[in-house]
Amino acid sequence: MAEQVNVFVENRPGRLAAVTRALADRGVNIRAVVVQDHGDYGLLKILVTDPEAACEALAAHGFAAKRKPILAVYVDDRPGGFARLAEVFGTGAVNLLNAYGFVVNSGRTAVCCVEVSDPDAARQAAEGGGFRVLPDGELYSL
Amino acid sequence: MGNERCWNPEIERADRAALEAVQLEGLRATVRRALRTPFYRERLTGAGLTSADDLRTLADARHIPETTKADLRVAYPEGLLAVPPEQVVRVHTSSGTTGTPTVIHHTRRDLDAWTELVARCIVATGAGPADVFQNMMTYGLFTGGLGLHYGAERVGLMVIPSAAGNTTRQLRLMRDFHTTVVHATPSYMLHVAHKMPSEGVAPGDLFLRKAYLGGEPYSETTRRKIEAFYGIDVYNSYGLSEMNGPGVAFECVCKDGMHIWEDAFLIEMRRPDGSPAPAGEEAELVMTTLQREATPILRYRTGDITRLLPGPCPCGRTHRRIARMTGRCDDMLILNGVNVYPSQIEQVLMRLPEAGTNWQILIEKAGALDRATIKIEVLPGVFTGEVKALEALKARISEQVRSETLVRAAVELHEPGVLPAFELKAKRVTDLRPKE
Incomplete structure (x- = not known):
């Protein structure tokens, strides 16, 4: 299963820079990033080319970081592309905890990443609805 | 003045020699119980x-070993009990669940003596x-709460046991029952003052005449501020649970230092x-x-810094x-009138391994309250993401x-490594409350 990296960061200037610099120095590329604000702290959710290397680099800089499984699904990069996937999840009673996406090929292909409580059920629902789920290797090497 | 009403004029106005005779007798009785x-x-x-x-004399008290808070913890729960358990009618313990509470037992006569001291305080105002x-x-x-409660009842005041908190209800009680005297911490009294405009209450709507304020140190400036806002007299109160609670020392109508009831307590000032x-x-x-039966305590180091005021x-x-x-x-x-040792917080955190060993406590004023x-810190090893x-x-x-x-x-959660480390005798407490 594909993974993103969740990083605990204090909510103050410079922290995002410190995290991303640590990844850059290790040669880890960032595909997508989500910042979740929780008042005194935030959670950075980062999709990278090498989650394991990212975690090592962050740990070496003293960050609390953890790999979390996600489901990455190809959607069409056009109006209704994401809506169709959301409908499939809705019909399959899959509850999303978090979702984000990025474009791979403008006007053609995008990738939607979702965090769900039951990844297997989500995968079945997506594949049953005709969507293609990315194997982790394919996701990281996009 | 000089003819102010006293609850117990005989003892409250006793001359020094008579008072010291009572003290020596009380000291001997206390040592007898302590043994x-x-x-x-x-x-x-x-x-x-x-x-x-x-x-032989009061000066001989110097030969008695001192007692510390740590001693009271060691003696918990019954190491200081000087009467058969069936004679105990109440206990007060300090807060604490990690094996460090302290307890004071009271007999019926202890509660009666405490109530008498509080009655003196109330009448003195x-x-x-x-x-x-x-x-x-x-x-x-x-x-x-309970300390002042019974003393006020004994004097015959109408008591509203409203307890702390719920400002809206406090104000309503004050208005509906024409409250004339309140007992609170100074910070709570200021908090109520801050809340009054939004509650639609003005000082003139109330019937207040006096406030007994204690539980935490405060300055003359704060006293004057509270007096001016409410248009009342504020009387300073000092007490500690080891010496019953409130009723140890209280200001009289002169509002110039707190009379400490010397027939009940032998006092020393220690460098x-x-x-x-x-x-x-x-x-x-x-x-x-000098009076307590169930829990005699000898030469207790209160930790409180003060001085004796000269003259009659x-x-x-x-x-x-x-003095205050x-x-x-x-x-x-002292946080909103509650006593806390940093070690108590440390003990809570030690029981929670995921909390780590590096921590700090920050204390500020939020409005009138602490x-x-x-x-x-969020430890990398326990972070679940x-x-x-x-x-x-x-x-x-x-x-x-x-x-x-x-x-x-x-x-508040922090990244690992930003708080002072456990080994370094770290400064755990940052107190940003303004010093007056």
Whole structure:
């Protein structure tokens, strides 16, 4: 299963820079990033080319970081592309905890990443609805 | 003045010689009782004191070993009990669930004696049966509420046991029952003042005449501020649970220092090196119970810094006066009137391995009240990557600190390595409250 990296960061200037610099120095590329604000702290959710290397680099800089499984699904990069996937999840009673996406090929292909409580059920629902789920290797090497 | 009404004129105006005779008798009785307790029997005989008759004068009290808060913890729960258990009618314990509470047992006569002391305090401020007394202090194991409660009833005031908190209801009670006297911490009294505009209440809508304020140190400036806002007289109150609670020392109508009831307590002023401080010098207050049956305590180091005021008080009471407390000689914190040691917070955190060992507590003013924030680090080894787990940890720490210390504290999460490390005798406490 594909993974993103969740990083605990204090909510103050410079922290995002410190995290991303640590990844850059290790040669880890960032595909997508989500910042979740929780008042005194935030959670950075980062999709990278090498989650394991990212975690090592962050740990070496003293960050609390953890790999979390996600489901990455190809959607069409056009109006209704994401809506169709959301409908499939809705019909399959899959509850999303978090979702984000990025474009791979403008006007053609995008990738939607979702965090769900039951990844297997989500995968079945997506594949049953005709969507293609990315194997982790394919996701990281996009 | 000089003819101010006293609850117990005979003892409150006794001359020095008579008072000292009562004290010596009380000291001997206390040592006699103490020798019946496992804790003091060992401590006193170890110091060569085997009989109360060894004490010839009050000055001989210097030969008695001092008692500390740590001693009370060691003696918990019954090491200081000097009467058969069936004679005990109440206990007050300090907060604490981690094996460090302290307890004071009371017999019926102890409660009666305590109530008498509080009655003296109330009458000394000029209050009487026509007054309506709203007791805005915490009830329960904390001695602030119950202590004043029974004294006020004895004098004949109408008592509203409203306890602390719920400002809207406090104001409503004050208006509906024409409250004339309140008992609170100074910070709560200021908090109520801040809230009054939004509650649609003006000082002129109330019937207040007096406030008894204690539980935490405050300045003359704060007193004057509260007096001016409400248009009342504020009387300073001092007490500690080890010496019953409130009712130890109280201001009379002269509002110039607190009379400490010397027939009930033998007082000494202690310099940090243990030597007696001369009159007028700031020093630690050391106290011995002279009346208490169930829990005699000898030469207790209160940790509170004050000084004795010179000369007689115009009110005619002969019991000496102490100045308002100026601080502590240990690391005890007072948060909204509640006493907390940083070690209590440390103990809570030690029981929660995911909280780590590096922590700090930040204390600030939020309006009139004290606000405490405990800062801990998110350890890489226990970070699950989920907000839910972090929020649950915050809630658990907050809840356990509250159950341990009665203090409500927010919990703030930090990245690893930003708080001072455990080994370094770190500065755990940052107190940003303005010093007046």
